[in-house]
Amino acid sequence: MAALADKGYDADHLCEKITRAGARLVIPPRRNRKVHRAYDAELYKERNRIERFFNKLKQFRRVATRYDKLLANFMGFVKLAAIAWLK
Numbered sequence: 001m002a003a004l005a006d007k008g009y010d011a012d013h014l015c016e017k018i019t020r021a022g023a024r025l026v027i028p029p030r031r032n033r034k035v036h037r038a039y040d041a042e043l044y045k046e047r048n049r050i051e052r053f054f055n056k057l058k059q060f061r062r063v064a065t066r067y068d069k070l071l072a073n074f075m076g077f078v079k080l081a082a083i084a085w086l087k
Contacts, residue, residue: 001022001024002023002024009027010027026044060081063078
């Protein structure tokens with residue numbers, strides 16, 4: 001299991017908590033850190049792809065504002081928007 005996050009989550013207390021939980025830490029260090037820790041850059045690129053997918057999904061207004069209050073209807077439109085984006 002890996003914890004993927006951006007530089008904003010590069011805090012010592014948070015990184016320690018993630019490693020104690022048994023997850024692999026994939027957070028690039030901030031530029032101003034004195035000791036830069038290593039991270040998996042290839043896995044971090046996958047985080048970007050997922051983030052871009054959700055940003056595209058939010059372009060569908062019905063999904064972004066959650067017009068449908070029932071979970072089944074909402075998830076149906078999420079799936080339709082994902083299919084439309086994949087084409």
